[in-house]
Amino acid sequence: MDTSTYKTEVAAAFNSAAASYDRLGVEFFTPMGRRLVERAAPGEGARVLDIGCGRGACVFPAAERVGPGGRVTGIDVAEAMIEEAAKEAALRDAATVELRVMDGEYPDFAPRSFDVVLGSYSIIFLPDAPAALARYAPLLSPGGRLAFTSPVFTEDTFPFLPPVFTELIPRELLLDLPPQWQPERLQERFNSWLADPADLARTLEEAGFQEVSVVDEPVRLVAESGRAWVDWSHTQGMRLLWNHLSDDKRQQLRTRLIGSLDAMRDGDGPLTIDTPVRYVTATVRT
Numbered sequence: 001m002d003t004s005t006y007k008t009e010v011a012a013a014f015n016s017a018a019a020s021y022d023r024l025g026v027e028f029f030t031p032m033g034r035r036l037v038e039r040a041a042p043g044e045g046a047r048v049l050d051i052g053c054g055r056g057a058c059v060f061p062a063a064e065r066v067g068p069g070g071r072v073t074g075i076d077v078a079e080a081m082i083e084e085a086a087k088e089a090a091l092r093d094a095a096t097v098e099l100r101v102m103d104g105e106y107p108d109f110a111p112r113s114f115d116v117v118l119g120s121y122s123i124i125f126l127p128d129a130p131a132a133l134a135r136y137a138p139l140l141s142p143g144g145r146l147a148f149t150s151p152v153f154t155e156d157t158f159p160f161l162p163p164v165f166t167e168l169i170p171r172e173l174l175l176d177l178p179p180q181w182q183p184e185r186l187q188e189r190f191n192s193w194l195a196d197p198a199d200l201a202r203t204l205e206e207a208g209f210q211e212v213s214v215v216d217e218p219v220r221l222v223a224e225s226g227r228a229w230v231d232w233s234h235t236q237g238m239r240l241l242w243n244h245l246s247d248d249k250r251q252q253l254r255t256r257l258i259g260s261l262d263a264m265r266d267g268d269g270p271l272t273i274d275t276p277v278r279y280v281t282a283t284v285r286t
Helices: 004-017 029-040 061-067 079-092 129-139 181-190 197-206 226-233 248-261
Strands: 047-051 071-076 099-101 114-120 140-151 207-223 273-282
Touching: 004 071, 029 061, 029 140, 029 207, 029 273, 047 061, 047 129, 061 079, 061 099, 071 079, 079 099, 079 226, 114 129, 129 140, 129 197, 197 207, 197 273, 207 226, 226 248, 226 273
Parallel strands: 047 071, 047 114, 071 099, 114 140
Antiparallel strands: 140 273, 207 273
16 A cells, blocks of 8 residues: 555545544543553643644643643544544634644644643554654754553454454454555554564664653553443544444454353453553754
């Protein structure tokens, strides 16, 4: 798949999911976004950019921290995501928030426009993330910070998902996926720079950053039931995989996941999965 086709597919997937994205009663992106903002620690009056902002999981916590003297700009390639985030901004009367449709791989801002650049589970969708990160370094003021999250990628885990799903998703169900969406191909792409903290640090240093910190923390994913999780999975990155399954295999996987996830619940209680998340912070090199 060429880059243009890939971006069109990603944008279409998130445009379709925008109305329900992170709004189906599953807690994950919101607490992760808030924690990322805590780690980035933008101060009063700071100028913040959020790459792939979605519906604002980082945007609004950042706006709270920077206060009326600051500014938070959210960009996303999916127009519908920006529309939904704009609705939320209006409800919150968030006057310091600006939202723009933009390709995160090629940010269109003047040098030194920001003090903090964020990206929560969004950098991984950029076709050439290491090259893109180098374009963000000049956008930061002296001493400015980059902070982003990603899954913790290892050889035996399924991309985008907690390790438990390695056993829950049979590989034979995925044989009809296009080559570029095969788990092995995705792992090869991400593992090339994200899996090993040393590789990650080296990549960021080559992109113009220093003082790289890589910390893995669990985020508790909470869903009402297995069905709630599966419905929610159609609104996030896994939608790209669901879209490529045939109808019968999609139904097989849905049935298997609902049953397996419900078996993990404590009686009638919610499904809880501690999901490892990688928090990366760095300072721009001056």
